[in-house]
Amino acid sequence: MAVNSTYHTPAIVTPDKGLKRKLESMWSDPPGRYGWLATTDHKMIGKRYLVTAFVFLILGGLEALGMRLQLAQPNEHLLPPELYNQFFSMHGMTMIFLYSLPILSGFSNYLWPLILGTRDMAFPRLNAFTYWVFLLAGIFLYIGFWEGKGTDVGWFNYVPLASRAYDPDWNVDIYSLGMVFLGISTTAGAVNFIATMFRTRAPGMSISRVPIMIWGTLVANIGILFAVPAVSLDFLLLWLDRRFGTQFFDVSGGGRPLLWQHLFWIFGHPWVYAIVLPAMSIVSQGLPVYCRRPLVAHSAVVLATILTMVLGFGVWVHHMFATGLPPIAMGYFAAASFVIVIPSAVSVFAWVATIWTGRPVFTTAFKFFVAEIVLFVIGGVSGFMTASVPLDLQLTDTYFVVAHIHYVLIGINVFPVVGGIYHWFPKMTGRLMDERLGRWNFWLMFIGFNLGFFPMHISGLEGMPRRIYTYPANMGWGNLNLITTIGSFVFALGVLLFVINVIRSRSRGERASANPWDASTLEWATESPPPSYNFAVIPRVASLHPLWESRLDERSRSTLHEGPVLDDGHQLPGTTPLDAEPDVILDMPSLTLAPLVTALLIAGTFLGLLLTTWWLAGACMLAMIPTLLWWLWPRAEAGWAVDA
């Protein structure tokens, strides 16, 4: 964004066809390949994130189905160990890094400017850049797998197993460099969300009127900004150990294997919250719409969200209880892990209270949101059990923990995501998804999920360790595993129905009005799908529920259909961080290929590092200098401002 120095107070108008046509010509992308590659439209980028992340979900799911076939009965020989170990490592990496956060970035990218009542993210070019880096890093992380050399030491990648002495092939180098690469996207994305939240909200949307959906993503991204450097450093040190013989983790040189684990989990646990808090906020935003009332205790839920993220930085050692730490240290981290349950309880009780005091409408989205509450509680209480140190020394690294993380990640991420698609699909496409297919979709996913993952609790309590490619017949785990395998295929069938529903509804779904669910927030104030400029005039917000004000008897009313004309280029109002009072007109940059080229050059750099083709890495880094100059070249007409 760039600050317009020729600032003047624009006229207030009710938009007419002429204004809309003018805005459309300014904001829409030019047709053809150039517009497609150069676009900085947050809606386009958001949809790309959603589709790409979903493709990774399907890849990770296929890997999981392969594992389930191998484990369905004892002593099977479908997948040899070297392949099984790649499958479970790639599955974890894919789901945790390439699906669960990017899918939420997709929602946020698409929805934030609409919910905030503005026209784009704070840094549109950076936004395009984060997507391209995510895509290229995702491909990079998969290049080894197709050659049969996917990473095979787990997504947690513990040293010394991940060191060169025990894994001399390329797989861990790909994983290490790929993670540093991906970290660029995540970090840049976080900066963008934070700036967008504090600088581009519609006038009048003071901090107490910010919808809950924004809070979840904001808090997660502030967490990401502090968490990701730890893991990027961790992987960089590992790569240096592997390539240049530094000895950060090497015992023979005075290094410590536990250093890896500390850095990894200082990142890893906050990351768990980064991939569930935005999804929980999808539920907090969507559920009340179908309960026909505002969320109970909105402020308490916001504060609980913030508190969860803060406490989330103080619990990482509960992943390391078995590493021989002193009991006093474990006691502290156990206590912190118990305390973090409290803010989660706030959210759960707020949701239950919203259902009890509302009048629910049984849409498919509603079912997914309600399922999330139940699955969240099951995943929550099993997490609470692992916080208890002595008990965790039994539970850890058994299937009980596998059940726990899947109730957390599928229950709190996948279910809200699918529910969220049913909820916002009409906004994105202008068409409703099929509710009849939705019913089948929901029940197959819900029954399949519980049939597949609930028995894992029991196989865990029966002592089945994680990450084993087979098990003996006399352990008594066979039946449970067979049920799990059947359940996972039923779940996969449910996901398939979802995909079919999306594809079918895109072209054949019933036409949707601007606000088909009669929801309360600003994204529903514009057409479905929204025009390229989102809002012809920027709304002025007077409450937390701008579209429900008459029915909630709010004292003041938002102004949605008249506002300042901002049609002198890509303009939107900049507002103050807390009160959201307009203080400037921001000139947003136009579309450009620079972000794509920069991302490609970074990919080239990492490829050079991977192949130890130093000239390639060097050349790509040098080429980045003119590319960044091109990207950031100041525009005279915008007062020599710089476009980000």
Place this chain on the structure above:
Amino acid sequence: MLRAATIVALALVPAAARPASPMTYMVSSGPAANPTTALGWGLLGLSVFVAAFIACAVLIGIWWKRGDGAYDGNGWPVVSRGRNGLPWLLIGVPVSVVLLLASAIWTFHVLDAIAAPPKKAPITLLVTAHQWWWEVRYQRTDDPKSGFETANEIHVPVGVPVRLRLSSADVIHSFWVPQLAGKTDAIPGQVNLAWLEADRPGMYRGQCTEFCGMQHAHMALYVIAQSASAFRAWWQYQTRDAAMPTAQAAASGSAVFGSRCAICHTVRGRPGSQGGLGPDLTHLMSRRTIAAGTLPNTIGNLAGWVSDAPSLKPGVAMPRENLDGPQLQALLAYLQTLK
């Protein structure tokens, strides 16, 4: 959802009716594990109660018929402020806090109880984890020079705490015998302390639980708890060297052993067999399993293992040996003298 719960419950009934797995930790047999087992049942009960309570609350909240309110043109209930939902939080959150506090206190109590053995442990085991087997060195705690070495099978006297000093020769592993104690990692470059005690005789299965490479799945061990006198006899026997074979076949098998096996394996009392890469085989035939719990120690399995270990346990360090028939028979005859 009710339907789903019924189906899940029905599916689990046959699974739950089976005898317990030898690896379950919902039953335990020693003071290093018993307090945890009680805590486990307690917290599990609390967790099931909380999950069931919230699930019921959600179900009732959905299907509970409310008084007639206004509907809009689409047949949807008209949006309103709704009744006051805050009591849910004002009651639910403090109750959660109390339950958490109680759980935390119980946790610290158990943590204290299992941190160290209640009395001095007279025996110390130096357990060194390898990819993918367990090296075990026995010592009297007061005499580090005493003792002997064995692998993958640990004998302990009933009612006596045993100290473990855990380390690793390569990557991180985790030592776990669920019915006797929780997990402790074996990490290269450091020694982790743990202890266990069996309060009744029996055979307890254990397994590595930190992913340690290709054969992580085949890294089991057994703890055999026996009476004090039986343990003493076992200890005496294990300290003995292997006798040189007298029979013709075994003697030529000893030569095969010398050329093929001795570079990696130790047989105490057999000159030239001090290899340290694989398990000590001095009393191989006294063990119940081979290849870290992968196969029962039968003559057939032994034959398969010495001739082609990698096909039974891919990735294992032990190479495929191209033994002809007579060589194999001789070697097996020799191994069988290692009682």
